Amino acid sequence: MFRFLILTLFWMTASIGHxxxxxxxxxxxxxxxxxxxxxxxxxENSAANDLAVDLxxxxxxxxxxxGLFRQIPQSAFISTVTSFSSPVEYADWKAxxxxxxxxxxxxxxxDTVTVKFRVYDVFANQELGTxxxxxxSREGWRRIAxxxxxxxxxxxxxxxxxFDSRVVFxxxxxxxxxxxxxLAIMDYDGANVKYLTGSDNIVLAPRFSxxxxxxxxxxxxxxxxxxxVMDVGSAERRVLQNAEGTMxxAPRFSxxxxxxxxSLEQGGNTDIHLMDLASGQSRRLTSDASIETAPSFSPDxxxxxxxxxRSGSQQLYIMPASGGxxxxxxxxxxxxxxxxxxxxxxxxxxxxxxxxxxxxxxMRTDGSEERLLxxxxxxxxxxxxxNGRVIMFTRETQGATGAANLYSVDISGRNLxxxxxxxxxxxxxxxxxxx
Amino acid sequence: xxIGHYISGGAHAGLIFWALFGxxxxxxxxxLEVSNVSVISSEEFDAxxxxxxxxxxxxxxxxxxQDAQVDPAPDLTSxxxxxxxxxxxxSRPEQQVEVTQPAPVEPxxxxxxxxxxxxxxxxxxxxxxxLPVTAAKPAPRPADRVAPEAVAPPPEDATIADDVQDSxxxxxxxxxTDAPEQEATAPEAATTEIITEAKDPPSxxxxxxxxxxxxxxxxxxxxPKPEDTPKVNSSSVNSxxxxxxxxxxxxxxSGPPMTRGEKDGFRVAVQQCWVVDVGSEAANVTxxxxxxxxxxxxxxxxxxxxxxxxxxxxxxxxxxFSAARRAILRCQKDGYKLPIDKYDQWREIEITFNPEDMRTx
Numbered sequence: 055m056f057r058f059l060i061l062t063l064f065w066m067t068a069s070i071g072h073x074x075x076x077x078x079x080x081x082x083x084x085x086x087x088x089x090x091x092x093x094x095x096x097x098e099n100s101a102a103n104d105l106a107v108d109l110x111x112x113x114x115x116x117x118x119x120x121g122l123f124r125q126i127p128q129s130a131f132i133s134t135v136t137s138f139s140s141p142v143e144y145a146d147w148k149a150x151x152x153x154x155x156x157x158x159x160x161x162x163x164x165d166t167v168t169v170k171f172r173v174y175d176v177f178a179n180q181e182l183g184t185x186x187x188x189x190x191s192r193e194g195w196r197r198i199a200x201x202x203x204x205x206x207x208x209x210x211x212x213x214x215x216x217f218d219s220r221v222v223f224x225x226x227x228x229x230x231x232x233x234x235x236x237l238a239i240m241d242y243d244g245a246n247v248k249y250l251t252g253s254d255n256i257v258l259a260p261r262f263s264x265x266x267x268x269x270x271x272x273x274x275x276x277x278x279x280x281x282x283v284m285d286v287g288s289a290e291r292r293v294l295q296n297a298e299g300t301m302x303x304a305p306r307f308s309x310x311x312x313x314x315x316x317s318l319e320q321g322g323n324t325d326i327h328l329m330d331l332a333s334g335q336s337r338r339l340t341s342d343a344s345i346e347t348a349p350s351f352s353p354d355x356x357x358x359x360x361x362x363x364r365s366g367s368q369q370l371y372i373m374p375a376s377g378g379x380x381x382x383x384x385x386x387x388x389x390x391x392x393x394x395x396x397x398x399x400x401x402x403x404x405x406x407x408x409x410x411x412x413x414x415x416x417m418r419t420d421g422s423e424e425r426l427l428x429x430x431x432x433x434x435x436x437x438x439x440x441n442g443r444v445i446m447f448t449r450e451t452q453g454a455t456g457a458a459n460l461y462s463v464d465i466s467g468r469n470l471x472x473x474x475x476x477x478x479x480x481x482x483x484x485x486x487x488x489x
Numbered sequence: 490x491x492i493g494h495y496i497s498g499g500a501h502a503g504l505i506f507w508a509l510f511g512x513x514x515x516x517x518x519x520x521l522e523v524s525n526v527s528v529i530s531s532e533e534f535d536a537x538x539x540x541x542x543x544x545x546x547x548x549x550x551x552x553x554x555q556d557a558q559v560d561p562a563p564d565l566t567s568x569x570x571x572x573x574x575x576x577x578x579x580s581r582p583e584q585q586v587e588v589t590q591p592a593p594v595e596p597x598x599x600x601x602x603x604x605x606x607x608x609x610x611x612x613x614x615x616x617x618x619x620l621p622v623t624a625a626k627p628a629p630r631p632a633d634r635v636a637p638e639a640v641a642p643p644p645e646d647a648t649i650a651d652d653v654q655d656s657x658x659x660x661x662x663x664x665x666t667d668a669p670e671q672e673a674t675a676p677e678a679a680t681t682e683i684i685t686e687a688k689d690p691p692s693x694x695x696x697x698x699x700x701x702x703x704x705x706x707x708x709x710x711x712x713p714k715p716e717d718t719p720k721v722n723s724s725s726v727n728s729x730x731x732x733x734x735x736x737x738x739x740x741x742x743s744g745p746p747m748t749r750g751e752k753d754g755f756r757v758a759v760q761q762c763w764v765v766d767v768g769s770e771a772a773n774v775t776x777x778x779x780x781x782x783x784x785x786x787x788x789x790x791x792x793x794x795x796x797x798x799x800x801x802x803x804x805x806x807x808x809x810f811s812a813a814r815r816a817i818l819r820c821q822k823d824g825y826k827l828p829i830d831k832y833d834q835w836r837e838i839e840i841t842f843n844p845e846d847m848r849t850x
Contacts (some may be wrong), residue, residue: 075779075837076747078756081846083763083816085635085683122766153815175811177818179790211769212808413687426687443768466768467685 085466087124088210090117091152091176093135094128095169098161105160105167105192109199113156116203116217119243120444121469123210126152138170147176154182154210158202167192171202173209182209196245204487216439217242220485221446222260222269222286225249226458226478235480237271239286242439242484244474250289259435259481263307266489270294270305270314279303281316283331294329295336304347308375309355315339317347326360328377339377350394351375352419359383359393359402359419370404372419383421392435395419398442401465405434405447414447416465427467431456435480440487446473448480636679637760643675683767747834755825759840762820764812765847772848774801774809777841780817784832786824788817796839813842 092114097106117123133146138159147155158171170187174180186205190198197218204215225238225247234253237260240246250269251257258279260271269284281302284291295302295316305316311331318327318336324345329336340346344364351358352375359372365382368389373380384390388408395402399419406413406426412433417424432450439446443465449472450458458480460473473479632642765772777797781789793814798806817840827835 075839076752076835077839077841078752078759079841079843080756080760080763081843082637082760083765083842083844083847084637084679084761085765085767085847086633086677086679088764148819151819153819175815177815178811211766212771212804212811213769415687425685427685429687464768467683467687470686 085468087118087122088153089124089126089151090154090156090210091126091131091147091150092117092156093131093133095157095171096135096138096159098138098159099163101162102160102167105162105195109158109160109169109195109202110156112196112199113203113206115243116200116215117206119471120207121464123154126150138172142174144174144176144179147174152176154206156206162192165192166190167195167198169198169202171205173206196241200241201488213443214441214487216441216444216484216487218488219440220262220266220489221437221460221473221482222250222262222485223460223475223479223482224257224260225475226480227253230454230456237269237284238479239269240475247476250284250286259304259483261306261483262485262489264309264311264486266485268307268311269483270307272303272305281305281314294331294334304349306350308351309353315349315351315358317349326358326377328375337377339373340380348392352395353397353399357395359395361391361393370402370421383419384417384424385421386424394436394438396438396442397440401442403436403438403445405436414445414463416445425467427463427465428461428470433461435482437482437484439484446482446484448482450480631684632678632680634677634679635681635683637681638679639681640676640679642678644673647673647675745831747828747831751828751831755827755835755838758820758825759816763816763842765844766812767844767847769808770801770805771808771812772844774805775799775841775843775845776806776809776813777839778810778813778817779837779839781837782825782827782835784829786821786827788821788825790818793817797841809842809844813840816842 092110094110095106097103114125118125130150131146132149133143135157138157142155142157153176155174155176156171157174158169160167160169162168166189168187168189170185172185173182175182183205186202188198188201200217200219203217207213207215207217219242220239221242222237222239224235226233226235228234235257236253237250237257239248239250251273256274258272258274260269262269267286269286271282271284272279273282274280276296279301280296281294282291283294294305294314295318297318297320299320301319303317303319305314307314313331314329316327316329317324318338323343324347325338325340325342326346326349327336327338339349339358340360340362342362342364344362346360346362346364349358349360356375357372358375359370360380361368362371362380363369364371368391369382370384370390370393371380371382383402384404386406386408388406390404390406392405393402394404396416401416402419403414403416406415411429412431413426414428414433414436415424415426427445428447428449430449431452432448434448434450436445436447438444439462444462445465446460446462448458449461450456457478460475460479460482461470462473463470473482632640634640775798776795779792779794779796781792783789795806795810798809801809
């Protein structure tokens with residue numbers, strides 16, 4: 055006791071001698087786009103003059119399109135960048151409140167385009183990472199721009215981008231009663247649309263393989279829904295499930311691309327099955343009298359989320375990838391469907407129907423923290439961007455002139471916007487990054 | 490002479506020995522309350538308690554249907570006497586009695602048994618009036634910027650700036666002054682929360698009426714935890730003594746301490762530049778940054794360092810640190826406005842950036 059008093063006394067004496075720093079806690083920040091400057095790239099030869107402008111435009115559109123960045127107009131610039139190797143005048147960029155700066159140079163020789171660039175943190179007076187150089191064909195200049203935007207996004211946010219990616223979807227045209235549907239593929243921003251099938255048969259729910267070279271989809275070519283797999287490069291296809299008296303639909307690849315899960319309707323009952331693509335052998339994963347459909351693997355391939363009406367209403371469940379032991383995760387009002395596991399593995403996107411409206415929402419994999427991001431006459435079919443940051447979905451408008459179109463929204467619920475397509479579109483599926 | 494010293498030393502030693510080991514510093518024993526009891530037999534106890542026992546209560550009510558005289562009285566007000574007989578089912582002849590004007594039946598006296606703890610009856614559910622659907626609080630105005638305080642959209646011709654100022658131009662009369670023309674500025678429009686499409690406008694009608702909350706229970710006095718008591722040994726005492734004696738650092742910050750208002754002013758100055766990406770992994774990371782400032786309130790950029798973090802991966806921590814560092818450097822402009830006479834108080838600052846509340850917006 056006595057010695058403790060002595061020790062305490064000396065501790066107090068010693069602590070007085072040190073000036074403790076002022077401690078502040080900040081809990082309230084702001085949510086706003088980060089202003090960045092992207093001066094026109096330096097054209098290192100005359101053949102690259104047009105590209106120097108176009109590249110910066112596409113890169114800026116990619117960044118601004120996320121809702122996380124705001125481009126400072128070039129008319130506000132104090133500094134001009136005339137050489138890729140010239141030092142950065144940080145004070146000039148701070149003066150216009152540019153928090154990030156992108157500089158670059160482009161050269162074109164024959165069919166080859168070379169782009170080099172650097173990213174700077176203006177207020178830290180330092181470069182973010184090191185400079186990079188991309189080379190490609192002139193025809194693929196947009197993809198180079200997307201790749202540059204992915205690097206810029208990653209350097210600033212610390213997360214991977216999603217600009218160098220594609221979307222496969224059902225292109226729709228014609229009036230509501232006589233709508234023609236065909237598979238199409240495009241860049242994530244709606245550019246470079248290519249059609250994979252004709253409009254003779256109804257096609258539904260295309261899904262990319264993890265390597266991005268194959269697409270699963272459902273076609274009514276035989277009069278009944280059947281699952282097909284198509285090679286994106288050659289457009290060759292084959293049917294995967296063709297048993298008499300059955301209907302197969304809602305397919306999706308496993309993360310390793312070797313197996314698929316799908317729904318099979320047989321004798322009035324719909325269950326989830328697993329198929330090995332190499333052998334064609336199928337195995338039943340559910341055996342309830344209710345309807346089980348819309349399966350989606352977790353990123354590690356260990357679990358499957360699906361929808362079922364076994365409780366009397368349509369809800370979401372998670373089961374092991376080997377089947378059995380399903381656990382319900384949705385408990386809110388309304389009906390839940392079309393669940394899709396996030397590439398990050400932490401969230402599940404879904405369609406919800408409640409009180410006469412459709413919503414796209416997200417929840418944790420245990421069903422907690424449910425958030426509805428959209429609301430309209432008909433929203434459905436979410437798909438995740440490769441970095442798990444954005445959700446694309448189908449929105450259909452009401453009435454005889456109603457049409458289906460693609461929309462995207464940030465998982466925070468901000469930045470809801472239509473995805474430009476030549477005609478209407480539905481059932482989008484995002485490819486992996488760089489595929 | 491020495492004998493006196495020996496006697497005095499021995500006496501003092503004895504006194505110290507008694508003080509240390511004789512129980513002088515021992516706490517007094519906890520006093521016990523003592524009361525006298527007497528031992529009695531169980532028969533005596535029964536005899537004593539018998540006088541205080543409540544009379545036995547018959548819990549089984551007699552079967553009143555067996556006694557025609559205590560048959561429930563017919564409803565004399567709603568049924569005429571002539572029709573009562575026809576209401577009796579014919580299969581039960583034992584209950585077919587002559588219908589006369591019965592004497593009023595005295596209610597049975599039933600003993601009241603008090604429950605051990607009175608149960609508060611459930612209050613009737615109050616139904617809120619059907620109010621018109623009006624927002625009790627105006628819905629946040631959609632804006633690209635989400636900030637702690639809402640800001641109305643600036644005028645179209647105003648430049649976005651932190652301060653608000655009106656435009657100044659030459660008057661119609663063409664008076665020439667030395668003052669330069671001044672552009673109108675206003676802060677950027679902001680809302681206080683993310684407004685998704687799915688959020689319905691708030692209804693003005695409350696769902697249920699709120700009852701006042703019961704008085705909170707007094708907090709129990711905190712008991713010192715055993716592990717809070719530092720373990721003391723002679724080496725730690727010696728090292729603390731040595732450290733205290735050899736410490737030659739300047740003693741304590743001079744001047745009065747920072748007021749709450751001064752701290753809040755600094756906090757607000759930094760937080761208005763702290764941009765949080767609520768959908769990113771960095772929004773799950775709390776970082777603490779240490780820094781040093783000069784007397785003009787300018788941050789020494791080289792002193793900025795991450796001293797603590799909580800949650801997230803390395804990538805998320807790095808992104809959260811970058812955003813926090815950017816906020817500190819961007820909002821200082823020519824230096825944070827801090828009281829120069831308290832420089833020793835804010836020469837070193839540690840700021841914790843905690844985005845927990847931002848995620849729920």
